[in-house]
Amino acid sequence: xxxxxxxxxxxxxxxxxxxxxxxxxxxxxxxxxxxxxxxxxxxxxxxxxxxxxxxxxxxxxxxxxxxxxxxxxxxxxxxxxxxxxxxxxxxxxxxxxxxx
Numbered sequence: 001x002x003x004x005x006x007x008x009x010x011x012x013x014x015x016x017x018x019x020x021x022x023x024x025x026x027x028x029x030x031x032x033x034x035x036x037x038x039x040x041x042x043x044x045x046x047x048x049x050x051x052x053x054x055x056x057x058x059x060x061x062x063x064x065x066x067x068x069x070x071x072x073x074x075x076x077x078x079x080x081x082x083x084x085x086x087x088x089x090x091x092x093x094x095x096x097x098x099x100x
Contacts, residue, residue, distance in 0.1 A: 035080025035095040043090075045082035050074075051099065075099055 001008045001016045010016035026032050026047075027039060036045055054070050062070065078097040083090055 031078045031097060032080070035078045035097050036082050037093050037095070038082050038084035038091075041084045042082045043085060045080065048079045049077075050079060051077045 001010075001020070003020060008016050008019050010019060027036075031049060031051075032047055033039070036042065036047055038045075051074055054074050058067060058070050061067075075098055076096060077099045079095070080097075081092070081094045083092050085091075
């Protein structure tokens with residue numbers, strides 16, 4: 001789905017619509033900024049808010065052994081990969097943010 005700022009790719013239309021109508025900018029979030037260092041200079045990127053995903057999985061009341069694994073996995077807060085151009089070179093970043 002095209003937007004004024006770029007594009008949204010989601011697993012379904014409801015998820016895409018929810019992202020379009022979200023108040024604020026993802027780039028202003030501390031978690032995002034910590035794993036996506038190039039900001040608006042990025043030419044591409046992949047961002048996964050692992051903590052938010054695990055919180056949603058836990059809301060679904062999984063079996064106890066799954067919930068225990070999800071709680072342990074929450075040690076990872078976010079993951080980001082991005083690319084930017086610096087002069088005639090491409091620079092890359094891969095970052096993993098661990099929970100405090």
